[in-house]
């Protein structure tokens with residue numbers, strides 16, 4: 001896996017149990033999310049994860065709410081790759097609006113994840129978002145939930161604990177009730193040139209506080225929007241570096257010190273997404289992408305929730 005290890009200065013790094021450095025993640029949400037009432041395994045997704053593993057991915061991102069933990073478990077089993085060489089992230093679902101949490105408690109959610117993933121430990125467990133009500137979570141506040149994660153880490157069920165879609169005030173609230181060794185270590189947020197900060201100053205704050213920022217939807221300018229103010233410039237860079245728009249966006253994310261999570265059903269894209277360690281955007285190119293991005297803000301997820309954050 002030499003191509004993974006080209007140095008990119010992330011704000012913080014992690015290792016799998018076998019000692020390999022954590023690289024770009026393959027997502028099983030968005031495209032693959034399945035109805036929570038569906039129990040059957042989605043064989044197409046199992047095959048996709050197997051393909052991603054075969055092509056070099058070792059970092060898989062799932063969540064209780066995607067209902068894809070069982071597929072990840074099945075793919076791990078079939079892959080023949082030793083568990084300790086893989087990095088599995090999953091997330092507690094606290095519910096959303098009038099939809100209740102998937103599990104009766106965070107403990108139950110963790111134990112279900114272990115069972116569905118067919119593993120006795122999770123590398124990284126996140127609180128999926130901070131917008132919960134005790135009615136949805138069957139009585140668990142954000143702080144109660146964090147304390148459950150700390151306990152699970154102490155018990156060895158989870159190696160690292162973190163969060164997703166957290167603004168500064170939510171991170172501060174957790175720090176107030178935790179010993180430093182149990183501060184959140186990851187904040188997974190929407191991040192791409194058109195959304196430099198999911199909430200005010202979150203990237204800088206996270207990075208300064210030794211929290212690794214993971215980007216979801218990093219390819220938004222290429223995948224979710226038609227021709228846009230970045231397209232022409234990215235196409236110019238694509239010719240210069242002989243890299244696709246997707247690769248340029250992943251490289252841009254890495255150069256911000258952020259670790260991308262990306263998704264594709266296409267073999268060539270899965271493969272090329274790991275091939276982003278042999279070139280570097282110049283400072284001028286990096287700054288120009290940032291400048292165009294800042295001038296054209298676009299958010300994909302959680303519009304209402306971040307209105308005042």
Ligand code: NDP
Pocket residue numbers: 026027028029030031061062128164165188189215216217218219220222223224244245246247261262263264265266269301
């Ligand atoms: P991406 O930005 O990677 O978008 C993926 C989409 O982009 C796919 O539909 C893919 O389609 C398309 N795509 C891939 N490569 C290219 C390319 N070169 N040009 C154009 N389109 C391309 O990330 P996601 O939005 O999927 O997010 C990644 C993961 O992050 C999710 O799967 C999930 O695990 C996680 N996530 C977490 C959230 C959270 O709240 N914590 C919220 C949302 C996502 P195709 O298959 O056709 O290649």
